[in-house]
Amino acid sequence: NKRTTFHKKRILITAGPTKEKVDPVRYFTNHSSGKMGYAIARQAVQLGAEVTLISGPANLEVPAGVKHISVESAADMYDAVMEAYPNQDVVIKAAAVADYRPKHPFNEKLKKQGDNLVLELERTKDILQTLGEKKKHQFLVGFAAETTKPLEYGKQKLEKKRLDAIVINNITEAGAGFSGDTNKVTYVSKSGNTIDLPLQSKNDVAKAILQQVAKELKDDR
Numbered sequence: 001n002k003r004t005t006f007h008k009k010r011i012l013i014t015a016g017p018t019k020e021k022v023d024p025v026r027y028f029t030n031h032s033s034g035k036m037g038y039a040i041a042r043q044a045v046q047l048g049a050e051v052t053l054i055s056g057p058a059n060l061e062v063p064a065g066v067k068h069i070s071v072e073s074a075a076d077m078y079d080a081v082m083e084a085y086p087n088q089d090v091v092i093k094a095a096a097v098a099d100y101r102p103k104h105p106f107n108e109k110l111k112k113q114g115d116n117l118v119l120e121l122e123r124t125k126d127i128l129q130t131l132g133e134k135k136k137h138q139f140l141v142g143f144a145a146e147t148t149k150p151l152e153y154g155k156q157k158l159e160k161k162r163l164d165a166i167v168i169n170n171i172t173e174a175g176a177g178f179s180g181d182t183n184k185v186t187y188v189s190k191s192g193n194t195i196d197l198p199l200q201s202k203n204d205v206a207k208a209i210l211q212q213v214a215k216e217l218k219d220d221r
């Protein structure tokens with residue numbers, strides 16, 4: 001029975017981009033629409049999970065039955081995720097979190113000044129890395145958006161961030177990655193299990209990821 005796959009399981013999903021303030025009118029962001037993470041949230045509810053969705057700015061309808069927490073910056077997302085983390089059984093991090101943010105955001109609108117402008121950026125905290133370090137019972141799934149050597153770089157993230165599995169996106173492939181309604185990913189588990197999923201709707205990608213997670217949770221017991 002579909003509805004009982006994740007019975008009594010709490011699943012935390014992150015989605016969307018983050019917005020990093022430059023000044024009161026400008027910000028840095030990226031092309032994430034939130035569609036991939038929202039699709040996972042929708043499917044997880046269908047499979048009976050108690051779902052928390054923490055998302056950056058996305059123009060999408062929150063799926064019914066999902067507890068939604070809306071955030072803006074990487075720092076906001078960090079705080080919200082850390083607060084929810086201890087109670088979760090599974091965490092799936094589909095969000096495209098900024099790696100850098102302006103070091104000194106301006107409180108007044110930045111005026112034009114000369115031909116060049118240099119803005120200093122500083123690293124944001126890596127949420128997923130921190131989850132890996134604090135991990136207790138949670139099953140931790142990361143995403144990797146790559147343009148070169150996707151499998152190699154993706155597997156490096158799996159190890160470095162101490163994940164149970166990683167969903168690797170080669171974002172140079174047609175129909176894959178940011179914004180569209182489809183995706184093409186490779187699921188790699190800690191045990192080395194590698195599954196190349198076909199190009200399909202983000203809903204179907206979400207189903208396939210969750211089926212795999214359910215299987216691995218069961219094998220773990």
Ligand code: PMT
Nearest residue numbers: 032033034035036093096097126127128143144145178179
């Ligand atoms: O939202 P859509 O338009 O549907 O697009 C979907 C997607 C392309 C955004 C999604 O499929 C995807 O690949 N998400 C991860 C994008 C990303 O930022 O990947 P990354 O390789 O930079 O980061 C690796 C992992 O670390 C991700 O799980 C990310 O959430 C996490 N991370 C990164 C930086 C940071 N400061 N904290 C993090 O937790």
